[in-house]
Amino acid sequence: xxxxHSIKSLAEPLAIGPVVVPNRVFLAPMSGISxxxxxxxxLGFGAGLVVSEMTVGEKLAQGNAEACLRAERAGQxxxxxxxxxxxxxxxxxxxxxxxxxxADIIDINMGCPAKKVTGGYSGSALMRDLDHAxxxxxxxVGATTRPVTLKMRLGWxxxxxxxxxxxxxxxxAGVRMVTVHGRTRCQFYTGSADWSGIRAVKDAVSIPVVANxxxxxxxxxxxxxxxxxxxxxxxxRGAYGRPWFPGFVASYAATGTMPxxxxxxxxxxxxxxxxxxxxxxxxxxxxxxxxxxxxxWYLDGLDAAPATMRRAILTEKRPDAVITMLRxxxxxxxxxxxx
Numbered sequence: 172x173x174x175x176h177s178i179k180s181l182a183e184p185l186a187i188g189p190v191v192v193p194n195r196v197f198l199a200p201m202s203g204i205s206x207x208x209x210x211x212x213x214l215g216f217g218a219g220l221v222v223s224e225m226t227v228g229e230k231l232a233q234g235n236a237e238a239c240l241r242a243e244r245a246g247q248x249x250x251x252x253x254x255x256x257x258x259x260x261x262x263x264x265x266x267x268x269x270x271x272x273x274a275d276i277i278d279i280n281m282g283c284p285a286k287k288v289t290g291g292y293s294g295s296a297l298m299r300d301l302d303h304a305x306x307x308x309x310x311x312v313g314a315t316t317r318p319v320t321l322k323m324r325l326g327w328x329x330x331x332x333x334x335x336x337x338x339x340x341x342x343x344a345g346v347r348m349v350t351v352h353g354r355t356r357c358q359f360y361t362g363s364a365d366w367s368g369i370r371a372v373k374d375a376v377s378i379p380v381v382a383n384x385x386x387x388x389x390x391x392x393x394x395x396x397x398x399x400x401x402x403x404x405x406x407x408r409g410a411y412g413r414p415w416f417p418g419f420v421a422s423y424a425a426t427g428t429m430p431x432x433x434x435x436x437x438x439x440x441x442x443x444x445x446x447x448x449x450x451x452x453x454x455x456x457x458x459x460x461x462x463x464x465x466x467x468w469y470l471d472g473l474d475a476a477p478a479t480m481r482r483a484i485l486t487e488k489r490p491d492a493v494i495t496m497l498r499x500x501x502x503x504x505x506x507x508x509x510x
Contacts, residue, residue: 177396182425185219185379185403188318188347190249190275194219195403196421197350198410199383200253200278200322202285203461208448209414210245212441217418219403221245225280225288228256228265231272240452242272249275253322255283257293257303259310266314274317279308281323281337282352295356298337299327305340312345320348322383325368328357332368335375342376350381350405360408369399381405389423412468414445439501442469443494450490459488466493470500 181195198205198213200222205213210221223241230238231254244250252269254277256262262279269277281304283294297304312319321341326332338349351372353364364384373380382401385391387409395404406417415432423429433441445465450458463485470481477500484496 178392178424180402180424181392181396181404182421187249187276187320187379190318192220192249194421194424195381196417196424197381197403197405198222198417199350199405199407200225200251200280201407202283203464204411206241206449206452206461207243207245208445208452209465211448212414212445213410213417214246214248215418216415217421218406219417219421220249220251222251222253222278225253225255225283225294226265226269227293228254228268229258229261232261232264232268234268239272242269242274244273251276251278251320253278253280254311255280255288255293256307257297259306262307263310263314266311266317266319270315270317276320277311277315277317278320278322278350279311279346281321282350282356295324295327298323298333298356299331301333301337301340304337305344308341308344308346318347319345320350321346322350322352324352324354324356325365326355328355331355332371334368335371338372338380339375342378346378348379348381349376350383352407353382353384353399366395366398369401373400373402379403383407385409386420389420389429392420392424412465412472414441436502438469439498442466442501443497446490446493446497455490459490459493466497473500 184191184193185195197220198218202224205224213221226238226241231242242252250273252274254265266277280294281297288294323334325334334351351369353366353369369382379402381403382395382399383405386404386406410416419430446462449462453461480500487493
């Protein structure tokens with residue numbers, strides 16, 4: 172009974188400073204994935220909060236076209252722009268630019284493990300120098316009237332698990348919520364997320380803590396919440412090919428029943444609509460290329476998608492031909508994976 176109550180709490184609103192979100196199941200910021208079209212889909216299916224792709228604060232402040240595209244609002248609901256950087260000045264300028272772009276919440280990335288990010292002393296590399304990390308946090312908080320949140324990992328490696336200390340210092344600096352991916356940077360995405368490691372962060376602060384990492388089935392929720400003690404959960408790779416999954420998890424939390432994933436004509440309409448939205452967002456050439464990974468994940472979720480047709484869809488450059496093939500495969504194709 173206690174555990175069921177804990178899961179049900181995910182269907183309740185959550186205050187992030189003055190911003191209130193409708194439920195506690197969020198879509199993670201993912202570079203190359205959580206662009207405006209994908210966030211719009213996740214919101215439409217009921218995700219409590221969606222976060223933009225990581226955006227370099229300096230580039231956003233300078234009006235870089237790609238950075239501005241990443242920071243576009245996805246639709247109704249709070250607009251969260253995630254910033255990355257290594258210099259306090261540019262984090263502050265990026266925060267001001269994000270606020271000007273309509274951000275309701277500004278999230279700081281201290282969790283990205285990618286070498287091109289950590290090599291520039293950004294992302295999870297900042298967990299190796301908490302004094303420097305704190306300087307970036309203070310600069311960001313001081314530059315905006317919007318609530319600032321922070322996303323991190325457990326630490327750089329197993330010998331430096333310092334997420335609780337960073338969370339404590341971030342709260343003291345004015346951060347309103349922290350999200351913790353239950354891996355170290357050196358793990359990247361290997362092994363299993365350590366949800367119990369998030370508990371130490373929850374015990375260290377009074378602000379909301381969000382658990383992230385390996386939420387791929389509704390059956391994961393009970394153990395994730397029991398071990399982490401988190402106030403909310405965030406879905407990352409579990410939403411690949413399933414933009415409905417965060418919202419469906421929120422529905423499961425409220426009712427105890429998982430909605431049925433789209434199939435047949437409804438799935439075809441969703442996938443084609445997503446493909447067309449990406450072309451509209453990026454332009455035909457770039458949109459077609461960016462959409463291929465999503466199309467591959469959608470096709471991977473089918474009981475039967477002939478390898479030759481899959482290859483043809485993912486290599487075809489003409490949007491009208493892609494759409495024709497998608498409908499031929501998806502209109503009658505049941506979804507293999509659970510929602």
